[in-house]
Amino acid sequence: MRIDPRKCVACGNCVSVCPMSAIAVDPATNRARVNTDECVECYACFNGMSMEKLNPFFVRTVRSFLQIFRLRFDPEPDVCPTSAILPDELAWPRVVRRAFSDPQVTHESTGVHGRGTEEVKTNDVTNRVSVGEVGYVVEFGRPTVGVRFRDIEKMTMALATLGIEFEAKNPVTHMMTDRTTGKLRDDILNEKILSAIVEFKTPAAAMNTVLRRVEEVSKSLDTVVAVGVSTRCDDSGDSALDDLLSEQGYSYVRGKTNLGLGRVTAS
Numbered sequence: 001m002r003i004d005p006r007k008c009v010a011c012g013n014c015v016s017v018c019p020m021s022a023i024a025v026d027p028a029t030n031r032a033r034v035n036t037d038e039c040v041e042c043y044a045c046f047n048g049m050s051m052e053k054l055n056p057f058f059v060r061t062v063r064s065f066l067q068i069f070r071l072r073f074d075p076e077p078d079v080c081p082t083s084a085i086l087p088d089e090l091a092w093p094r095v096v097r098r099a100f101s102d103p104q105v106t107h108e109s110t111g112v113h114g115r116g117t118e119e120v121k122t123n124d125v126t127n128r129v130s131v132g133e134v135g136y137v138v139e140f141g142r143p144t145v146g147v148r149f150r151d152i153e154k155m156t157m158a159l160a161t162l163g164i165e166f167e168a169k170n171p172v173t174h175m176m177t178d179r180t181t182g183k184l185r186d187d188i189l190n191e192k193i194l195s196a197i198v199e200f201k202t203p204a205a206a207m208n209t210v211l212r213r214v215e216e217v218s219k220s221l222d223t224v225v226a227v228g229v230s231t232r233c234d235d236s237g238d239s240a241l242d243d244l245l246s247e248q249g250y251s252y253v254r255g256k257t258n259l260g261l262g263r264v265t266a267s
């Protein structure tokens with residue numbers, strides 16, 4: 001994303017819209033500017049604001065004139081008055097920023113919007129996680145911190161040594177050059193994205209080792225990490241997770257319960 005300095009009138013409206021704090025008004029030039037290294041191409045500024053087409057010269061003149069009388073002309077807070085915010089033509093590898101950060105973009109690898117799959121939300125029909133297994137989502141970068149792929153790779157490579165099985169349909173898995181080692185493509189490692197989710201599963205007995213490893217690696221990353229675990233309950237509605245989590249001192253809530261009312265299309 002970039003801002004056309006010929007059009008920008010430095011109203012500052014776009015500054016607070018950016019979740020990465022990548023936009024600032026440069027006092028030297030009196031124009032807003034995008035820090036392209038920090039910008040994750042989420043399009044929140046471009047899609048989230050109304051673009052008006054006021055003449056920049058006219059707006060600057062009015063603002064300067066009113067300043068003499070200690071008055072201000074400010075556009076509505078969700079408006080860029082001069083349509084100064086312009087999307088760039090994104091090439092590889094930068095285009096992965098948008099694929100992982102703009103919720104309106106369909107990810108080519110999964111065919112769904114956003115960062116992950118449907119996870120366990122549709123487990124009653126996908127049977128992705130069976131009784132006695134644990135499914136995991138390890139989420140990076142939310143809210144408003146972002147993450148670079150090199151930090152995600154540190155986690156995936158550390159987890160791969162435990163012999164886990166990465167979810168094949170997950171977008172991060174698609175970025176791996178070797179799913180047995182968790183290695184990601186070298187050319188995307190410096191790309192920053194709004195957030196990402198790594199998905200995998202293990203037998204229930206491995207859960208505590210996995211969670212300890214996630215906790216350990218998280219401390220060395222320049223982002224925030226959140227973990228969710230899931231399983232399939234047995235016929236009486238119980239799961240091994242309740243005891244396993246309590247024994248290890250994790251507090252938890254049954255955040256989402258899938259009642260199994262879906263149509264079974266896989267076994």
Ligand code: SF4
Pocket residue numbers: 003007008009010011012013014015032079080081082083084085
């Ligand atoms: S909203 Fe538009 S005119 Fe205002 S600072 Fe941002 S780019 Fe410049």
Ligand code: SF4
Pocket residue numbers: 001017018019020021022023034038039040041042043044045046
């Ligand atoms: S595209 Fe997103 S990250 Fe980039 S400047 Fe706009 S709001 Fe900020």
